[in-house]
Amino acid sequence: MKRLMLWLSIAALVTVPAFFVTAWLMPHVIMLVVVAQLRPLAGVNQLYHAPPPTHESFAVVMPSPDLAYSICIFDLADGPVQVIADFPEGAYWSISAYASNTDNFFVANDQTSNAPPARFVFGTKADGDDVIVPPSRRGVILLRHHLADRDAIALIDERRKNSICEPLDT
């Protein structure tokens, strides 16, 4: 009986840290899985213009059907990455960037940015004062444009195809 109690005590002591370690790991693992799923579409340091989300969209949970998404998997291994966001003016658009632990470390929208095409550079502190410095070398950048009417995607596509995500030195 004593041995069983000791065994259960050891197991119980491990349970709590295991719970929180799993919780800590979860966002990193989910990010890796999602990036792996997106990679054939988006590539690294390249922009992929996704079609408007539907019931057949399973890449990311809880997609907003009111947004046109463009996705860039960024990797700063070879230096800074620049993003140029080009959208029709007069409607909401935003650029948001996510670290490898899923934190949204940067966001700007049409009211807080220059008129499109608006340029953003992601890099390290050594790359300049105006550079956005991610907390992780890899992550995901999303461009969102409000889709007031799902038929508006044609007009948005016409402009957003000019958007860019690429290494700065190309």
Next chain:
Amino acid sequence: MRRIVFVSTAVIVGWVVGAAAFMLIPYSAYGVATSTSNGPWSTSEAVGAAGADVLTRAIVSRTGLFALSNEETLYFRALQDSDGARFDGACRYRVIGDAPQARWWSVTIYGPDNYLIETPENRYSIGSNDGDGTIDFAIARDAEGLRLPVTDGPFSLTLRLYNPAAAVYENVATTPLPAIIREACS
């Protein structure tokens, strides 16, 4: 040798139980990670933020990956109606209230797996473009007028407020949000 087996099995079992306990948290446990309720809606000011605690970040990564930080967007989620009853696709609901104070807003319906629901109409959301300063629409399999279609079974709603007014941030728990009234069930 027996001692090593004794300790290692306890550690392994404890670790598996701890990890499984986290993995088995249902999606509805989103409420655990939220900090503010407002009628049937709940939200977390830590969503997407670098300051989010471990549990909030983990649950959001499962239920709302790539959410914007609350400086940009407030996400209110509802799993039940204004009387506290879980949503049931066999029922008809009315969502009614004043339009939230935000640059634009939308209400999206999701299935229990947190993905968009397939319906004959394939309409997934209703937003500021559909209203005239007020919110008044149905959630039902069939209904006249403005409607979010639903299928049988549980579902959830997400109200997104993009660039909310300062007054919303100051009163997240009391800012006017639409009521969700269950009208009838089949």
